[in-house]
Amino acid sequence: MPDTFAFSHDSQRCIKCFTCEIACKQWREIPPGTFRLRRVYEVAGGEFPAVTRTFHSEACRHCPDPPCAAACAPGAITRDEKDGIVRVDAARCDGCRACLPACPYGVPQFGPGGVLQLCDLCADRLAEGKRPMCSDSCPTSALRWTGPAQGD
Amino acid sequence: MSPNQPNGGAAAEKIVPTFCHGCGSYRPTCAVLCHVRDGRFVRVEGAPAAFNAGVRGNTALCAKGLTGPQFVYAADRLQHPMKRVGAKGEGKFQRITWDEALDTIAEKLLESKEKYGPESYAVLSPEFWPVLGSLGRRFLNVHGSPNYLHSAICATPRMAAARVTTGYISMAPDDWMKTRLIVNWGGNVENSGVNQGAPRAMLNALANGAAMVDIRPMLDPMGAKADVWLPVRPGTDCALALAFLNVIIEERLYDAAFVAEWCHGFDKLAEHVAARTPEWAAPITGLPAERIRETARLMGTTRPMFVRMGNGIGDQAGDGTATVSAVCLISAITGNLDVPGGQFAGGGFGGSAPVSWLDEMLPAGMVERLVAPEAPVWYQTPDRWESGPTSAYYKALMSILTEKPYPIRVLNASCSNPLSATRNPRRVAEALTKLDFMFAMDIFKSPHLDYADIVLPACTSYEQGDYFGVRPTPDGLRVAPYNQVVEPLGEARSDWRFYLDLAVRCGYGEHFWQGDMDAFMGEMLAKHGVTVADLRENPGGMFVRPPAPAGAPAAAPGPSQPEYRKYAKLFKDLPHGKVQCYNEYIGGRPDCTGTGVLPYLPEYQGPPEGLAETPALAADYPLILSDVHAYRLAQHSYHHDVAYLRELQPYPWLRMNPATAARYGIADGDWVRVESPHGWSRFVAEYFPGISPEVLMTKRGWWQSCAELGLPGYGTGDGGSEVNNLYNSDERHFDTFFSQMPKQTLVRIAKWEEA
Ligand code: SF4
Ligand code: SF4
Ligand code: SF4
Ligand code: SF4
Numbered sequence: 001m002p003d004t005f006a007f008s009h010d011s012q013r014c015i016k017c018f019t020c021e022i023a024c025k026q027w028r029e030i031p032p033g034t035f036r037l038r039r040v041y042e043v044a045g046g047e048f049p050a051v052t053r054t055f056h057s058e059a060c061r062h063c064p065d066p067p068c069a070a071a072c073a074p075g076a077i078t079r080d081e082k083d084g085i086v087r088v089d090a091a092r093c094d095g096c097r098a099c100l101p102a103c104p105y106g107v108p109q110f111g112p113g114g115v116l117q118l119c120d121l122c123a124d125r126l127a128e129g130k131r132p133m134c135s136d137s138c139p140t141s142a143l144r145w146t147g148p149a150q151g152d
Numbered sequence: 153m154s155p156n157q158p159n160g161g162a163a164a165e166k167i168v169p170t171f172c173h174g175c176g177s178y179r180p181t182c183a184v185l186c187h188v189r190d191g192r193f194v195r196v197e198g199a200p201a202a203f204n205a206g207v208r209g210n211t212a213l214c215a216k217g218l219t220g221p222q223f224v225y226a227a228d229r230l231q232h233p234m235k236r237v238g239a240k241g242e243g244k245f246q247r248i249t250w251d252e253a254l255d256t257i258a259e260k261l262l263e264s265k266e267k268y269g270p271e272s273y274a275v276l277s278p279e280f281w282p283v284l285g286s287l288g289r290r291f292l293n294v295h296g297s298p299n300y301l302h303s304a305i306c307a308t309p310r311m312a313a314a315r316v317t318t319g320y321i322s323m324a325p326d327d328w329m330k331t332r333l334i335v336n337w338g339g340n341v342e343n344s345g346v347n348q349g350a351p352r353a354m355l356n357a358l359a360n361g362a363a364m365v366d367i368r369p370m371l372d373p374m375g376a377k378a379d380v381w382l383p384v385r386p387g388t389d390c391a392l393a394l395a396f397l398n399v400i401i402e403e404r405l406y407d408a409a410f411v412a413e414w415c416h417g418f419d420k421l422a423e424h425v426a427a428r429t430p431e432w433a434a435p436i437t438g439l440p441a442e443r444i445r446e447t448a449r450l451m452g453t454t455r456p457m458f459v460r461m462g463n464g465i466g467d468q469a470g471d472g473t474a475t476v477s478a479v480c481l482i483s484a485i486t487g488n489l490d491v492p493g494g495q496f497a498g499g500g501f502g503g504s505a506p507v508s509w510l511d512e513m514l515p516a517g518m519v520e521r522l523v524a525p526e527a528p529v530w531y532q533t534p535d536r537w538e539s540g541p542t543s544a545y546y547k548a549l550m551s552i553l554t555e556k557p558y559p560i561r562v563l564n565a566s567c568s569n570p571l572s573a574t575r576n577p578r579r580v581a582e583a584l585t586k587l588d589f590m591f592a593m594d595i596f597k598s599p600h601l602d603y604a605d606i607v608l609p610a611c612t613s614y615e616q617g618d619y620f621g622v623r624p625t626p627d628g629l630r631v632a633p634y635n636q637v638v639e640p641l642g643e644a645r646s647d648w649r650f651y652l653d654l655a656v657r658c659g660y661g662e663h664f665w666q667g668d669m670d671a672f673m674g675e676m677l678a679k680h681g682v683t684v685a686d687l688r689e690n691p692g693g694m695f696v697r698p699p700a701p702a703g704a705p706a707a708a709p710g711p712s713q714p715e716y717r718k719y720a721k722l723f724k725d726l727p728h729g730k731v732q733c734y735n736e737y738i739g740g741r742p743d744c745t746g747t748g749v750l751p752y753l754p755e756y757q758g759p760p761e762g763l764a765e766t767p768a769l770a771a772d773y774p775l776i777l778s779d780v781h782a783y784r785l786a787q788h789s790y791h792h793d794v795a796y797l798r799e800l801q802p803y804p805w806l807r808m809n810p811a812t813a814a815r816y817g818i819a820d821g822d823w824v825r826v827e828s829p830h831g832w833s834r835f836v837a838e839y840f841p842g843i844s845p846e847v848l849m850t851k852r853g854w855w856q857s858c859a860e861l862g863l864p865g866y867g868t869g870d871g872g873s874e875v876n877n878l879y880n881s882d883e884r885h886f887d888t889f890f891s892q893m894p895k896q897t898l899v900r901i902a903k904w905e906e907a
Binding site for chain 1: 194195196197198205211212213214215218219221222342346347351352355358359371373374376377381383784785795796797798799800809811841842843844845860861
């Protein structure tokens with residue numbers, strides 16, 4: 001097992017189609033109007049007509065030494081050394097949101113009861129030898145799974 | 153299991169392969185695997201075996217495609233046949249049986265045929281829909297009516313304009329890797345059929361070093377990657393095209409050998425565009441002359457060039473035919489027709505109908521009886537039509553009010569909401585009110601159904617197994633069925649079933665397999681050498697090789713080199729067998745209204761209301777308004793009831809430059825009253841830097857509510873949020889060849905506060 005699981009996202013190929021965001025939501029059956037584990041957004045700059053738009057798709061990066069975990073007083077966030085996945089213990093999370101400013105990527109989102117929700121790299125799919133749902137659904141291959149090629 | 157994993161695990165799920173419904177009913181483009189748990193469709197993923205977007209193993213879908221379950225279980229689904237019991241437009245209905253519904257419709261159809269002739273029956277054509285493209289057209293022919301009411305939008309007007317100019321339209325190069333310059337002109341690739349291959353192919357070409365020009369009013373995602381973005385004022389593309397021709401001809405950037413051998417009337421064209429300089433086009437298009445000139449040079453000197461025309465030009469402008477012709481001529485004179493990496497001829501649209509339309513059953517003289525010919529009657533011959541004869545949707549609806557040349561009496565308004573699909577919803581509502589009889593089969597409670605006499609519930613593609621998809625792949629022809637994922641909701645039925653049943657009740661059973669679905673499917677499948685039994689035994693699809701001609705060895709697998717420069721063949725129907733720089737194909741011949749003649753040369757007409765076109769009006773209405781034809785979170789005006797999609801665009805948006813908003817004291821997210829000379833509607837401001845401060849863009853069709861998010865639908869008349877309420881619908885501004893309607897107007901805006 002490598003140290004980190006990750007995706008690569010190529011902004012040059014991203015067309016802000018929201019597919020990856022919805023792929024995640026529907027596969028995980030996340031109720032609409034609540035939280036998102038993956039989020040598509042853009043950074044726009046300049047003034048008409050010299051405008052730039054750059055597109056991003058962000059989810060938890062499963063940092064090797066997660067700053068969010070360091071900031072979490074109740075110790076609800078842990079990185080599983082076996083599979084490299086950063087997981088949340090819902091029973092321990094007290095909804096203090098200290099993880100949010102600690103995360104360099106603004107990833108943390110909070111679900112029912114104010115509990116932190118994190119991408120788990122589609123552990124169910126990995127277990128079946130498939131790749132995560134979000135990257136598997138991207139129509140332009142801007143978002144690619146760079147983790148172990150299980151099921152390939 | 154953490155709360156991050158609300159799903160019950162895949163083990164308890166049944167997986168059913170079928171096709172996505174996201175781009176419309178029965179359009180087998182993206183194959184999906186549907187997961188069913190406890191009898192409920194719960195989630196969906198792409199089917200890796202199906203060569204989606206032509207890519208082996210591709211599991212990609214798009215935002216819409218991934219909301220299949222929410223689409224099926226949306227709260228505004230129709231579930232039972234109903235008859236109207238209140239006044240038209242009031243929305244009072246009573247549940248009836250399918251038998252009563254079908255008997256009533258059949259009776260009215262036959263009665264109207266008897267009293268007023270078969271042409272008194274018309275059918276609204278939604279976006280391309282195989283049900284109408286096969287059984288619907290066949291029904292019209294057997295009944296005896298030519299009145300298929302086509303939108304005058306979309307691909308067919310563009311295709312016709314190209315056909316009379318260069319003989320064909322090219323939808324893609326033979327190989328994007330050979331293209332050096334992509335010109336995306338009004339093509340909405342990141343919004344329409346997102347997973348059907350175009351964005352992926354264009355991005356691959358860019359990564360391969362191709363340059364790109366994007367010509368659209370908004371800086372859309374592909375535009376943000378282009379080398380040149382030309383934010384043309386909506387509706388002025390024809391002026392831009394003529395200025396490109398001017399520079400390319402003036403500076404001798406054209407392919408002189410091709411022009412000499414294959415172009416007719418080049419000198420007349422050169423003379424015609426001599427005054428159409430970039431300096432002439434600049435104040436019309438809102439683009440600096442130098443920018444136009446530089447882009448023309450790029451287009452004139454970079455080969456091969458592929459120009460991709462989309463819904464943004466040609467099909468929603470009163471000079472759409474001239475625009476498309478001019479763009480085709482740019483490709484032609486620069487030597488880009490049917491060359492590697494250029495405007496390849498091959499593939500193209502459609503293909504043949506899945507079953508015969510029985511054209512021979514349409515009574516003689518019926519094409520001449522079209523209520524409002526979409527294209528000139530002389531043009532509407534079997535060798536040219538895509539789906540049989542057509543009347544123009546809006547103009548035909550107006551016949552109900554004007555009774556000229558005669559009124560449509562019975563209307564089938566299925567899967568198309570005329571209050572949002574065409575111009576002037578207030579006049580359309582009057583027309584629907586005046587109809588003798590209207591019936592409609594739809595999946596959702598669309599507002600036009602309030603004017604129907606009989607309403608029928610259609611099921612989604614996920615609830616039936618009455619059709620199949622066919623796709624050529626490197627492994628052979630893939631034939632795969634639609635499989636029923638879940639039982640239909642309520643009494644919803646497939647529209648295939650409906651057409652067969654109605655035909656039988658009208659006494660047309662002998663032409664409709666006596667209502668036997670398998671016999672009908674069998675006939676469609678026969679030409680692929682597949683039977684219904686084969687299909688049912690292979691729910692995940694099967695690969696068939698095209699049957700080899702008798703005695704010949706089976707075709708060798710592997711790609712063959714395409715044939716290029718097939719000019720003699722491509723131009724064979726054009727006068728002199730050449731590209732029509734001076735158009736003798738249509739020039740001097742009757743136009744579609746039958747009251748005028750068509751021009752020989754592409755002439756700029758412009759929008760009926762524009763900053764440069766109507767300066768006096770612009771003093772009162774200083775901003776330009778238009779709308780996108782497609783948006784990636786909706787299919788036309790449907791999908792706003794789907795929560796995952798609606799939460800990303802909760803309100804009817806109006807994109808505006810922040811500088812414009814500031815001028816009117818409008819904050820991001822404020823409601824805005826938008827008033828044109830024709831009506832007023834309201835939208836929610838969305839700050840967007842990638843748009844000219846003089847232009848506003850929105851999207852049509854916000855009638856659907858989303859119960860799950862508690863968000864309303866919005867009306868289509870004044871005070872609603874339908875952009876079609878704001879456009880000029882005077883038919884004198886429509887294109888005289890293919891009836892295209894302008895969709896650009898001038899407006900004034902103010903912050904709108906709820907009373
Ligand atoms: S939440 Fe942020 S900090 Fe924590 S592991 Fe994920 S990406 Fe890293
Ligand atoms: S890996 Fe799975 S859980 Fe994580 S963002 Fe992608 S789809 Fe969502
Ligand atoms: S699916 Fe791919 S192209 Fe679409 S937003 Fe996500 S990363 Fe970008
Ligand atoms: S492009 Fe999207 S909506 Fe259209 S068929 Fe494919 S997945 Fe479905």
